[in-house]
Amino acid sequence: PYSALIPQLSHDTIPAYAVKTSNFDIDGTGRREIEFKIELYHDANYTQQLKKHEYPLRVDTGERVYVKAVVHGDNSRMSVWVDRCTATPNPDPEAVTEHNLIVNGCPSDETVQYHNSTVKVEQRFSFESIRFNSAPA
Numbered sequence: 001p002y003s004a005l006i007p008q009l010s011h012d013t014i015p016a017y018a019v020k021t022s023n024f025d026i027d028g029t030g031r032r033e034i035e036f037k038i039e040l041y042h043d044a045n046y047t048q049q050l051k052k053h054e055y056p057l058r059v060d061t062g063e064r065v066y067v068k069a070v071v072h073g074d075n076s077r078m079s080v081w082v083d084r085c086t087a088t089p090n091p092d093p094e095a096v097t098e099h100n101l102i103v104n105g106c107p108s109d110e111t112v113q114y115h116n117s118t119v120k121v122e123q124r125f126s127f128e129s130i131r132f133n134s135a136p137a
Contacts, residue, residue, distance in 0.1 A: 034073040041066035046124060056091055061131040070122045079120040081105060089132040101127050
């Protein structure tokens, strides 16, 4: 989910490998285009982003996954805040089997760690991967 200057502009669900672009009328000032992305990284320095061909992500159980949520738009006062993040055994956002990582903006999984960023249009965090019982070893 993403928010801008106005609290809770909108909520949306996107897979980690997708980019969601939406248009909003902000306080009657006209339509504004906002782009929201979730990016996954191999490293804690956020320099080795996963490539498209590396999805769906396959990692060893307990391996740390680095996540960056980014919002872009034409307003320099925008910022991003992850309200909810879940892991599922497949790319279907409506999957019944899921594991909550972040709920209501707070860690729901004890392995979630937030990482500092000097850029307010992004939020960084990581978590230890889990193994779903239904997933192959």
